[in-house]
Every structure is written in structure tokens, then in C-alpha cells.
Amino acid sequence: EVLLVESGGALVQPGRSLRLSCAASGFTFDDYAIHWVRQAPGKGLEWVSGITWNSGSTGYADSVKGRFTISRDNAKNSLYLQMNSLRTEDTALYYCAKGGDLVATVNRDFFDHWGQGTLVTVSS
Amino acid sequence: EIVLTQSPGTLSLSPGERATLSCRASQSVSIGYLAWYQQKPGQAPRLLIYGASRRAAGIPDRFSGIGSGTDFTLTINRLEPEDFAVYYCQQYGSSRLTFGGGTKVEIK
Numbered sequence: 001e002v003l004l005v006e007s008g009g010a011l012v013q014p015g016r017s018l019r020l021s022c023a024a025s026g027f028t029f030d031d032y033a034i035h036w037v038r039q040a041p042g043k044g045l046e047w048v049s050g051i052t053w054n055s056g057s058t059g060y061a062d063s064v065k066g067r068f069t070i071s072r073d074n075a076k077n078s079l080y081l082q083m084n085s086l087r088t089e090d091t092a093l094y095y096c097a098k099g100g101d102l103v104a105t106v107n108r109d110f111f112d113h114w115g116q117g118t119l120v121t122v123s124s
Numbered sequence: 125e126i127v128l129t130q131s132p133g134t135l136s137l138s139p140g141e142r143a144t145l146s147c148r149a150s151q152s153v154s155i156g157y158l159a160w161y162q163q164k165p166g167q168a169p170r171l172l173i174y175g176a177s178r179r180a181a182g183i184p185d186r187f188s189g190i191g192s193g194t195d196f197t198l199t200i201n202r203l204e205p206e207d208f209a210v211y212y213c214q215q216y217g218s219s220r221l222t223f224g225g226g227t228k229v230e231i232k
Contacts, residue, residue, distance in 0.1 A: 035221075044212065044223055044224075044225050044226050045161075045163075045169065045212055045214070045223040045226075046223065047214075047220070047221040047222065047223065050221070059219075059220070059221075061220065062125075062220070095168055095169075100159075100171065100174055100180075106221075107216065107218065107219050107220065107221060108157065108216055108217070109216050109221065110157075110159035110171065110174045110214060110216050111159075111161075111169070111171060111214075112171045112174075112180060112181075113171075114168035114169055114170070115168065116168055117168060
């Protein structure tokens with residue numbers, strides 16, 4: 001069974017940093033791109049960032065480019081999102097999502113499994 | 125960036141009826157790179173359809189997808205009580221992955 005478990009969400013002040021983690025199991029982690037998708041309270045889904053199986057390529061939404069950094073550790077079956085210069089509009093539930101295509105690029109992928117999310121609240 | 129517009133915003137139907145959901149793209153989506161997700165309150169999204177028409181593993185055959193270019197449709201035949209939820213489309217044919225705003229299917 002594919003399992004994705006996010007952690008690291010918290011209440012933080014604007015301008016501060018936070019690091020999210022996602023622990024994966026139940027599949028060959030280094031065969032797939034992995035992504036972060038967020039959902040603001042009561043709103044729709046927004047793709048945030050993705051990383052290919054070998055970390056060779058990453059992608060970011062314009063709204064987070066230059067502030068967020070995605071990374072992965074295949075030895076630990078883990079995905080990370082370093083979030084800097086946080087803004088109130090970054091407040092959301094952040095999901096870790098497994099790419100659906102084997103060895104996909106980050107902009108040619110859909111999401112076949114999702115974690116339950118970790119909540120990030122940016123407020124003073 | 126490809127903008128996806130879903131309609132209607134809300135669909136009020138009774139169990140047993142058919143639901144037809146639309147997803148329109150601002151420009152052509154490469155080779156039908158379009159997926160559909162279902163999300164129930166308090167739950168993560170679940171993949172229903174990818175490649176415009178391919179059902180994901182374990183998805184009942186009452187869910188079907190069709191479309192190409194800029195117009196895509198998700199059809200749910202014979203709505204079951206567990207099908208009342210919000211549905212999102214997502215394109216993966218351009219440099220930025222984008223979602224539609226969602227269609228809520230509610231019980232009439």
C-alpha cells in the first residue's frame with residue numbers, strides 16, 4: 001500500500017521559514033517524481049513544486065519561485081520543502097503527491113496517490 | 125500557463141442520475157494530458173481519470189472521461205451516495221501544472 005505522510009506544518013509569522021517533510025512507503029520511491037500541492041482553506045488545489053526521480057529537474061509555481069526549495073533523499077524515501085520568506089497567502093494544507101508516470105518530468109505528471117496533508121498557517 | 129475553467133460550479137442531482145462535468149482549457153492540452161480528481165470533505169483528493177479517458181486503479185466504470193484539445197468531460201453514470209463530492213480537473217501538458225477551480229456535485 002502506498003503511504004505518504006507529511007509533517008512539519010505549523011503556525012509561523014510572515015517572513016519566517018519552515019521545512020516540510022514527506023515520508024513515503026509502499027512503492028519504489030526513486031522511480032517516480034514527487035510533488036507538493038497545496039489547498040488554501042475553502043479553496044481549490046494549487047500545484048506548488050515537483051522534483052524528478054533523480055533530483056535532476058525541479059519545477060515551481062510562479063507564486064513560490066525563489067522562496068521555496070524542493071529536495072528529496074532517495075536513501076530515506078523522503079521529500080522536503082524548504083519554505084522561506086513565508087507570506088500570509090501561503091497559508092494552506094500542503095499535500096505530498098506521488099507522480100503517476102514512471103520516470104516522468106515534473107511538468108508531464110499527474111498525481112496517483114496523496115498524503116493527508118500538513119497545515120501551514122502564516123499569521124502574525 | 126494553461127487556465128482550466130470548470131463548469132458548472134455546482135451540480136445538484138439525485139442518486140441514480142447522470143452527472144456531466146466540463147473542463148475547458150485556455151489553450152490546447154498536449155496529447156490529452158488531462159486528469160480528474162474527486163475530493164470529499166476532510167479528505168485528500170483521489171485520482172479518477174488520467175490521459176483524459178483512462179480510469180485509475182480501483183475506480184468504478186460508472187466514471188468516464190472524454191475529450192481532447194481544449195474541451196474535456198467527466199461523466200458519472202448512476203450517481204451513488206458516495207459520489208457527492210468536489211471534482212477537479214488538472215492538465216499536465218504544459219510547463220506549469222494547473223488545476224481547474226472545481227465542480228461540486230451535491231445532493232438535490
